[in-house]
Amino acid sequence: MDTLVTIGKAASLTGISAKMIRYYEDIGVLKKASRTEAGYRLYNQTQLQQLGFIRRSRNLGFSMAEIQSLLKFWLDSDRESRQVKQLAQNHLQDINEKILALEKMKTVLQELADKCDGDDNAKCPILEGLAEFSS
């Protein structure tokens, strides 16, 4: 017996807002949901699972395009784990690059902040650093 729920219930069950569920359908990440006679979207257990899959993927920072691929792999019994791992490793590289970029910002900014007295004087090495000719 397929328990069907409307979008609000699906939202609270999966932690994805109704708004986003509609959006995912819109951009083709989710198949179009069935409807009641009045036009209300209905979701079954399988679709709720997919929403959970999407939420966990988003939590790991995957883009919607990547999640679309991941979902396809998940639903495709002929997939090769190589493909999935490749996608994951590309994303890991993205993450690493972002971390590196942030670490660089952090280092530079921390150095400037450390030099700044942070009192009621106007002299401010942070502003001086940002104003520097060099870079």
Place this chain on the structure above:
Amino acid sequence: MDTLVTIGKAASLTGISAKMIRYYEDIGVLKKASRTEAGYRLYNQTQLQQLGFIRRSRNLGFSMAEIQSLLKFWLDSDRESRQVKQLAQNHLQDINEKILALEKMKTVLQELADKCDGDDNAKCPILEGLAEFSS
């Protein structure tokens, strides 16, 4: 003698695209530039310095709203370095939170990827992890 340049020159001199220079003027981060009779924007040395300031601030990840504040501080001889340092430290906290979030993603995803053979088999712990009921 104030050397005046048009927007393309300002762009190549400061590393900020002409598009963005107009945008910064539009949102009020930069004062409106003076114009030639034909309506071309003109930039003097001071304005070029401000554009450099903006670029370096962007490189450190500051938002335009924050940069607007930083620029005001820079131009205000009555500022207190306390205010600037506070702004910088808030941003440093943002950066740290982003790094932490990314590190968490990285850890989880790396664990999943490590468990995945990445061969021509369909079995894939990455997909299994994303499909998990638990989270």
Place this chain on the structure above:
DNA sequence: AGTTGACCTTACAACCATGGTAAGGTTTAA
């Protein structure tokens, strides 16, 4: 039956910083 409140629908705008395009005016150099 009627009303109320909680739900659902679509369609639109906004966010942020940036890039792109289009249609047109200006300047400079050949």
Place this chain on the structure above:
DNA sequence: TTAAACCTTACCATGGTTGTAAGGTCAACT
């Protein structure tokens, strides 16, 4: 004079999400 390289404004798109507005539906209570 013409061509190239500039400039102008005014749009649209990105990505993922939220907000709002104007309306239809459903269930429960009076």
